[in-house]
Amino acid sequence: MAHIPDGVLSAPVLAAGMAVTLGGCALGLRKLDHDKIPQTAVLSSVFFVASLVHFPVGPTSVHLILNGLVGVALGWAAFPAILVALLLQAVLFGFGGLVVLGVNAMNMAIPALLSYALFAAFARGGNRKLALLGAGLAGGLGVMLTAIMVAGSLALSGKEFDAAAKLTLFAHLPVMAIEAAFTVAAVGLLLRVKPEFLGIAAPEGSYA
Amino acid sequence: MLRAATILTALCVAAPASAHKLKVFATAIGADISGYGYFAPGGRAQDSDVTVTTDGKVVATLRTSSEGEFAFTAKSRTDHIFSVDAGDGHVATYRIAADELPETLGAGGVAQTPLAGTQQRPQILPLGPTPMSAAEIRAMVEQGVAHQLRPLREQIDAWQEKLWLHDILGGIGYIVGLAGLAFWLSANRKLKSAGPAIREARR
Structure with a gap:
């Protein structure tokens, strides 16, 4: 449900999404440091492929989004990374429409930024356990906020989010749990081997 | 778990x-x-x-x-x-x-x-x-x-909805290519800002 197809949303919502995404990408690219380019590309690839990982949930299947992890690892650079990955998903896999690309990118990148802010707040102190807790919360928050933003985009377009759709929020509970665990694992590894990757200033030897 | x-x-x-x-x-x-x-x-x-x-x-x-x-x-x-x-x-x-x-x-x-x-x-x-x-x-x-x-x-x-490995690899290839482009642009920018000094050094 995170990938909205074309022909569903109203023009003002589309325009707003486009504007927010353009602004976010401009800011993200301006803040993108030379040294962070490979990292951004790797996480963009991870995001691109993550949506292919399906989990059976009852009679259906849900897929990973991983925008929380992308946000935690990239900060503002998550905007261009997510936009590029979404564009490729739309063109190559047919996930989501091209006209709604701005809205889809906004719905996944804004939660990524908030996940980043949450994680940064938890990790600032240099306490490993607290940082991992922040990572888990950020991973879950990314999915939850995306679901809420998708619901909001539909509601603002005059589409009532009916009972079946409300249940899809529940279908995303396992996705949230899996992404939280995934983000904790990834951040745990990074804190051990390469804490500077996460872009949080911490004294030498912390997070041990 | x-x-x-x-x-x-x-x-x-x-x-x-x-x-x-x-x-x-x-x-x-x-x-x-x-x-x-x-x-x-x-x-x-x-x-x-x-x-x-x-x-x-x-x-x-x-x-x-x-x-x-x-x-x-x-x-x-x-x-x-x-x-x-x-x-x-x-x-x-x-x-x-x-x-x-x-x-x-x-x-x-x-x-x-x-x-x-x-x-x-x-x-x-x-x-x-x-x-x-x-x-x-x-x-x-x-x-x-x-x-x-x-x-x-x-x-x-x-x-039609089958996912092909070449689509996945192609997408990753695009991202790698864009990263290369970003590198080139940022190197270009750096070269310009530090232009005269580097040009001197090259001579």
Whole structure:
């Protein structure tokens, strides 16, 4: 449900999404440091492929989004990374429409930024356990906020989010749990081997 | 962890599909159009609204069954567009072209005389005392062929959503290429800002 197809949303919502995404990408690219380019590309690839990982949930299947992890690892650079990955998903896999690309990118990148802010707040102190807790919360928050933003985009377009759709929020509970665990694992590894990757200033030897 | 995942999965058994992409498939066998809405990696669009449009006018609104299926009997030989709305932002359409509907349906709207033996298969053509007209035989053959072709068309429709390794690798390749472009641009920018010094040093 995170990938909205074309022909569903109203023009003002589309325009707003486009504007927010353009602004976010401009800011993200301006803040993108030379040294962070490979990292951004790797996480963009991870995001691109993550949506292919399906989990059976009852009679259906849900897929990973991983925008929380992308946000935690990239900060503002998550905007261009997510936009590029979404564009490729739309063109190559047919996930989501091209006209709604701005809205889809906004719905996944804004939660990524908030996940980043949450994680940064938890990790600032240099306490490993607290940082991992922040990572888990950020991973879950990314999915939850995306679901809420998708619901909001539909509601603002005059589409009532009916009972079946409300249940899809529940279908995303396992996705949230899996992404939280995934983000904790990834951040745990990074804190051990390469804490500077996460872009949080911490004294030498912390997070041990 | 595994147990938690199992519990969560069990909790969500009743949840509807929420995959990436909704698709609609329908075929006409005679004037009877039947089809279903389905999600690309799996699952059917249950209890979803279906609107049937011909010539830009909504002629019927249906609802899919618990198997995601719907059925509609065409009353005119015009293009029928079936639009399924899963209610969570997934919408998909499918067009049944006028050519697929029997010629006995008038293009204007009123059905002409219904065929005798519509339910019969072409294999058991009754060559009884009253021989069938050429039109009747043609209509029955068309129905039979449509019936036989349905699984094949279903397969082709689903096949379009198959993910190919070359698509995945191609996408990653694009990202690598964009990263290279970003490197070049940022190096260019650095070179410009530190231009004179570097140019001096190169000499």
